[in-house]
Amino acid sequence: xxxxxxxxxxxxxxxxxxxxxxxxxxxxxxxxxxxxxxxxxxxxxxxxxxxxxxxxxxxxxxxxxxxxxxxxxxxxxxxxxxxxxxxxxxxxxxxxxxxxxxxxxxxxxxxxxxxxxxxxxxxxxxxxxxxxxxxxxxxxxxxxxxxxxxxxxxxxxxxxxxx
Numbered sequence: 001x002x003x004x005x006x007x008x009x010x011x012x013x014x015x016x017x018x019x020x021x022x023x024x025x026x027x028x029x030x031x032x033x034x035x036x037x038x039x040x041x042x043x044x045x046x047x048x049x050x051x052x053x054x055x056x057x058x059x060x061x062x063x064x065x066x067x068x069x070x071x072x073x074x075x076x077x078x079x080x081x082x083x084x085x086x087x088x089x090x091x092x093x094x095x096x097x098x099x100x101x102x103x104x105x106x107x108x109x110x111x112x113x114x115x116x117x118x119x120x121x122x123x124x125x126x127x128x129x130x131x132x133x134x135x136x137x138x139x140x141x142x143x144x145x146x147x148x149x150x151x152x153x154x155x156x157x158x159x160x161x162x163x
Contacts, residue, residue, distance in 0.1 A: 028087070028088075029086065029087045030085065030086060032084070032085040032112055032117055032161060032162075033084055033085060033161070033162035033163075034083055034091070034106055034137075034159065034160070034162060035081070035082045035160050035162040036093040036104045036157065036158070037079070037157070038077075038078045038080070038158075039056065039064070039075050039076065039078065039155070039156040039157075040078050040150065040155060041064070041070065041074070041155075041156050042151075042152055043072055043073045043074070044152045045152070048151040049078060049151065050078075052078070053078055055076065064144070069146055070144055070156060072153065075156075078095075078096060079095045079096040081093045081095045085108060085119075090105055090107040091105070092104070092105050093106070100127070101126055102124070102147075102155070102157065103124040104123055104157070105121070105122040107120045108120075109134060115138060116136065116138045116161075117161060118136050118137075119136075120132075120134060121133050121143075123145060123147075123157060135159065137159065137161050140160075142160035143158070143160070145159070
């Protein structure tokens with residue numbers, strides 16, 4: 001057995017692309033992508049979101065307004081990040097880089113289907129876990145979380161499968 005291990009180590013050192021080095025961690029297989037977006041919603045002045053905030057498309061605005069608790073006069077996108085979903089590892093999304101005030105931790109619960117995935121999902125604000133849930137996401141149907149008050153409005157965190 002020791003001879004085999006020595007040979008495998010020598011093969012990896014000499015031939016990095018060799019068969020002995022082709023063993024990969026199956027848990028790190030990418031099974032999809034998750035997009036996390038932070039929106040600012042207000043009934044007041046949308047300029048309170050700052051210079052980096054951007055207008056959002058009419059389709060997203062209409063979708064947000066269709067939910068009673070998410071209905072506001074103005075919406076702005078503050079930041080977004082897309083991260084791979086690994087089969088067996090936890091992942092983190094940091095949509096307001098370089099700030100780590102809002103973080104989303106996610107990990108698959110079951111083997112993902114083609115257009116859906118079941119996740120353990122956590123929302124962290126100011127390094128405190130404020131939400132833990134099991135989420136079943138389907139392509140084209142984001143999960144919206146009404147976040148804390150901020151600058152005279154509210155933050156909305158959208159979690160969706162990325163195409």
